[in-house]
Amino acid sequence: MDATTIVERLRQRFPAGVVSAAADTADATVVVDRSALVEIATFLRDTAELDFDFLESIAGVDLGEKLLCVYHLLSYQHRHALVLKVELLPDDLAIPSLAAVWPAANWHEREQYDLFGFAFTGHPDLRRIMLPEDWVGHPLRKSYRDPEEYHGIRHDRPSVLAQLQARDARDFPRTPPPAATTPATPTES
Amino acid sequence: MDTSTQRAERDDGRMLLNMGPQHPSTHGVINLLVDTDGEVITRAIPEIGYLHRGIEKIGEKIPYGGFMPYTDRVDYTAAMFANEVYARAVELLLGLEVPRRALYLRIISGELVRIASHFLGTGCMPMDLGAFTPFTHWIREREYINDLTEELCGARLTYNYARIGGVSHDLPAGFDRKVLGFLDHLEPIVDEFDRLITGNEIFIRRLANIVPISAKEAVAYGLVGPNLRASGVDWDLRRDLPYSAYPELSFEVPVGKGVRGTVGDCYDRFVVRIEEIRQSIKIIRQAIAGLPEGEVLAKVPKKIKPPAGKEAFARVESARGEMGCYIYSDGTDKPGRLKFRTGSFSAMCIIEDKSPGLMVADLVALFASLDVVAPEVDR
DSSP: OOHHHHHHHHHHHOTTTEEEEESSSSSEEEEEOGGGHHHHHHHHHHOTTTOOOEEEEEEEEEOSSOEEEEEEEEOTTTOOEEEEEEEEBTTBOEEEOOTTTOTTHHHHHHHHHHHHOOEEETOTTOOOSSSOTTOOSOTTSTTOOOOSEETTEESOOOOHHHHHHHHHHHHSOOOOOOOOOOOOOOOOO | OOOHHHHHHHOSSOEEEEEOSSOGGGSSSOEEEEEEETTEEEEEEEEOOTTOOOHHHHHTTSOGGGGHHHHTTTOTTSHHHHHHHHHHHHHHHHTOOOOHHHHHHHHHHHHHHHHHHHHHHHHHHHHHTTOOHHHHHHHHHHHHHHHHHHHHHSOSSOOOOEETTEESOOOOTTHHHHHHHHHHHHHHHHHHHIIIIITOHHHHHHHTTSSOOOHHHHHHTTOOTHHHHHTTOOOOHHHHSOOTTGGGSOOOOOOOOOSSSSTTSHHHHHHHHHHHHHHHHHHHHHHHHTOOOSOSBOOOOSSOOOOTTOEEEEEEEETTEEEEEEEEEOSSSSEEEEEEEOHHHHHHHHHHHHOTTOBHHHHHHHHHHHTOOHHHHHO
16 A cells, blocks of 8 residues: 555544644655554554554654654565654653563563653553663753763773873973074084 | 562562572573572563663764764674664765675675674574583674675674765775685685584474464564564565665575474574675675776765754664664764664563563573574663
């Protein structure tokens, strides 16, 4: 099914759930409302002509004033792809989990929770996955600031080269070159 | 998850064991928390992240052109594919046309690396099960490939070979002859490996009928590549969503048939990889025979600044299955967001749900057969 038809099917079935859609991109792109996300995902998976059985990836994108949660879907049978997007505001990152629709979503969602702080409601095991449990903040957010240290281990260290140069300057103080004197006129012998 | 102290208080005879983070059969720094009742596993929980280097975060701080060496570190056993998928993603963003010769060079180098990666995968599998010799056989052959890539791009593992718009170097003089010579030498060795290992009764008994993954499960959990095909799903990006110059080459896609047990068991995952080595040999021969003349690098703007809000998702068939690279441009010379979708990550995800009821030794077989590479999981 081509991009335009996929977009039309979704618009017809979910007039309120589809916020906006574009069929002129490489893969059809549909922005959906998070309240309809699970319903739309189930529809995409179970409708025979769509048959999106493969959830390829979930990626967060931080745009400053809003965040995107981007789902890449693929149908093995029909060889068509779809990009599903949900827009979220930075102060409200709750989004329904799709782990019950595609089991693959389980880890993808944990990763995006870890790196972006999306709160996937209904997720069976929402824990950090890349970073330690006690890590503070979500590193791929644009507002994230690198921590100074982790459990007393600093993330920066003094430059070894600068230390050596300082030691050299102390131990072997460089004497300024003697002031140039006018060379004596060579006398011929 | 219960902590070990809670478990001790419950005193039900079960044990919570750490397999890894440095266990030899975990192929990198991965921890499997194994809850066992004697030899039988109640649950195995993968804990990952030990090799998380924040490659996606680094990507946001480095201009498009300079990021290529970092992609080598996504999957260091098959770095060529991460190079290629990143280059393809940026090419999609810019709408760049890559010279055909460069596409062929990517295919030749990529298939060589796929062979090298499958050497590791199929060599480690018997090693994890207690047979060390096959590994040495494959490692010996893998050295030849390392020598070839060294001659091609100067590196044995971290190739940094693809460029946005092409590849970094044309073939060195006599390279095609050397590759063909190596393939002539390799083919009988693959057959020998078949006689030595693939048909070995002890090996078959350790793998056949162990942890079969049905086609439905494989798709639902997002398994890709050889793991997916072993479950009987006839899908290969190179053939089914063709990219690069693959449509011009003919090859078969090996699919798991349950030759010695059930479709999708550990043995199928092994056999599919051995067959893929043979198909890659076939592809390289064709690519060298049909290598077009011409440039190897397209004209690329000096400052790469895709329009803001433009995005691209590129896919390639890596040695571990579909590798994806998603880039969201914010209009600057650095990606606004860069994400790698890797095969090992989704393969790890299925372990926890497949583990209940397994013997400890079969968990090792499952883990080995998925051919997981730790840096690709953690990125």
